[in-house]
Amino acid sequence: MPEEKLSLQELWKRVSTSDSGSLMKKHLTPSVYNRLKSKVTDYGGTLADCIRSGCMHLKSHCGIYASDPEAYDTFSDVFYPIIREYHKVDKLEHPAPDFGDLNNLGFGDLDPKGQFINSTRIRVGRSHANYGFPPTSTKEDRLEMEKMTVDALRTLRGELAGKYYPLTGMTPAVQKQMTEDHFLFRDDDPVLGDAHGYDDWPAGRGIFFSNNKKFLVWVNEEDHLRIISMQQGGHLAEVWQRLVKGLHALEKKLTFAHHPKFGYLTFCPTNLGTTLRASVHIRIPHLSKHKDFNKICEGLNLQPRGIHGEHSDSVGGVYDISNKRRMGLSEIEAVQEMRRGVEKIIELESGLKTKGKL
Structure with a gap:
């Protein structure tokens, strides 16, 4: 369990007044925070669940986790821009799974002589x-x-x-x-x-x-x-x-x-x-x-x-x-x-x- 159970308001104050360079701090602007602070997923996930670690560890690069699968959409105002920036994608469009033809991959051993x-x-x-x-x-x-x-x-x-x-x-x-x-x-x-x-x-x-x-x-x-x-x-x-x-x-x-x-x-x-x-x-x-x-x-x-x-x-x-x-x-x-x-x-x-x- 987290050592310090701060409220959402306390977490927000901690990160918003910090010099954290995390993606969460960058994209959780005051207006976004106000839109999301009262939302709850069907799993019971809250904004506090998502940002707690990033607020406790201000040097985190990303600074946010999803409380559950629904969190990505429930808290989309903060998650979507973070995902775009981290993954360097303009559009949130991921292709269907494709694992290739296992019998015809076109590659094998990258170092057959064992030198590297x-x-x-x-x-x-x-x-x-x-x-x-x-x-x-x-x-x-x-x-x-x-x-x-x-x-x-x-x-x-x-x-x-x-x-x-x-x-x-x-x-x-x-x-x-x-x-x-x-x-x-x-x-x-x-x-x-x-x-x-x-x-x-x-x-x-x-x-x-x-x-x-x-x-x-x-x-x-x-x-x-x-x-x-x-x-x-x-x-x-x-x-x-x-x-x-x-x-x-x-x-x-x-x-x-x-x-x-x-x-x-x-x-x-x-x-x-x-x-x-x-x-x-x-x-x-x-x-x-x-x-x-x-x-x-x-x-x-x-x-x-x-x-x-x-x-x-x-x-x-x-x-x-x-x-x-x-x-x-x-x-x-x-x-x-x-x-x-x-x-x-x-x-x-x-x-x-x-x-x-x-």
Whole structure:
């Protein structure tokens, strides 16, 4: 639970008189605030539920979460302009899902000689239809979502088959192994905590992974579901095929929240549309030192991060490189954009290694 339960009026005073550079502060003008302050979604979500974390953490970039799927429209006066600005889209029009022809993708291993890419990972977020997000979910809701998810996971076969490990009652031995495998998620992010992300912790939360540890599902971490495919090396096609097969198998048993303007809905407005993040851990010791490294990534619609996530540092010239755009393009287009960008990154790194310059 949030440490400090301020009223909406107190939250508004805190952010409106601050020098916060968040998108929420920018777009929640006094007139917008007055229009929205009394509105409530059918899930019971309020403006306070949406802005609380951003008001408690004034250095947040976005500063707003959706209390539930309806919040995006109920509080559209603030959400719509934030979504346009963050995702750099003029129109709120997201295309229908398209995962491409899995038998004819036109790409395979991005680094067949193993010279650059340590690992490849793709994840998507999904929300169960007809359930609120963390601020409006009850403990009973979380337990219901966990049960329906586990029932669906038990139907997975072949390389997708595995086991579910609930956080409640997890043994020290399993926790140690999860930590070593980098599978375990924790309740230590104060920004997410003040957005009600850890309410009733650890009830209704857990981790599924396949027997080969290449397909994972996080249950009720930040989003209802985080579905992940990953493996060592740069074989993007195998990672993508596994993710899509797993996702389609789960869709036979579960219904996910989807919006005609925004595509798939999740808790955070920065993760809408495809909700897809395709990434590689890549060794680029030369390019990463180049003065235009960040500019190069920006031009390729790529986002560079340290290997431990956003705001972390690189270790040994290894970076986490992923697609930056999630809205306004299809799933296969997002993966192809990442693929083309990573190929260019490898080309530039190779040139610097051999020639000493771009």
